[in-house]
Amino acid sequence: MATARPRRVDYSESTRKALVNGAVVLFTERGYAGTSLDEVCKRARVTKGALYHHFSGKQGLFEAAFDAVEQDMLGRLAEIVAQPGDVWQTSLEGLRAYLQVCLEPAYQRIVLHEGPVVMGYEAWKQAEERFSFGLVRTAVSGLIDSGLIGEVPEEPMARLLFGALAGGATMIVAAEDQKKASEEIGRCIESVVTGLRALKETGWTDCSVGAGGGSTTGQ
Numbered sequence: 001m002a003t004a005r006p007r008r009v010d011y012s013e014s015t016r017k018a019l020v021n022g023a024v025v026l027f028t029e030r031g032y033a034g035t036s037l038d039e040v041c042k043r044a045r046v047t048k049g050a051l052y053h054h055f056s057g058k059q060g061l062f063e064a065a066f067d068a069v070e071q072d073m074l075g076r077l078a079e080i081v082a083q084p085g086d087v088w089q090t091s092l093e094g095l096r097a098y099l100q101v102c103l104e105p106a107y108q109r110i111v112l113h114e115g116p117v118v119m120g121y122e123a124w125k126q127a128e129e130r131f132s133f134g135l136v137r138t139a140v141s142g143l144i145d146s147g148l149i150g151e152v153p154e155e156p157m158a159r160l161l162f163g164a165l166a167g168g169a170t171m172i173v174a175a176e177d178q179k180k181a182s183e184e185i186g187r188c189i190e191s192v193v194t195g196l197r198a199l200k201e202t203g204w205t206d207c208s209v210g211a212g213g214g215s216t217t218g219q
Helices: 007-030 037-044 048-054 058-081 087-101 105-119 121-145 154-174 178-201
Strands: none
Touching: 007 037, 007 048, 007 058, 007 105, 037 048, 037 058, 058 087, 058 105, 058 121, 087 121, 087 154, 087 178, 105 121, 105 154, 121 154, 154 178
16 A cells, blocks of 8 residues: 655655755856855855755765756756667767767756866766766667667777767857857767767778788678
8 A cells, every 4th residue: 555755755855856956056046156055055045054054065066966957958858868769860860969969057057067067077088988988888879779870889889989978068168159069069979979880881890900900890
């Protein structure tokens, strides 16, 4: 027999959600240094005591805001990549969608700009591994399993594409014309994966290197 959830649990969850949502807005608009906990509490309409019930302090709140922005990105992209049908097209759509996310103010400010500074580079890198890398590896695995690209090692290929996307995201944030940068980076990365498919279609099957230094083919 199902039991009803205590009202205090629902209230606690709604309070935490209000604090995180308010923090995302303020950290996006003002940055970490320019946002005070009093402002977050005022926006969420809760007391400071309620904030400290959920978070150890400002950094803990920032990390929760970071996770919320990453989870939103991950959910949207995972839905695209998991679509039934043409694996190639869904993979490219996922790539394009990620580069579009890199244009969004919350993702730029909280994840790409403030994240490494506030959380520390190592903690930020681990968080990126937890959120973004798994999605890239899933896409690469799908392309390999479907035979659309050669029999490349999954982990190194995922790492290379993940590095390209991470570098591209940094370039987008720093660009004067961010939309143009996003489009150019997208074309470059797509040309790389399209090239892998073209090699597969001409008989190339793996990227191993023979004893004489030449690449091994499956012909």
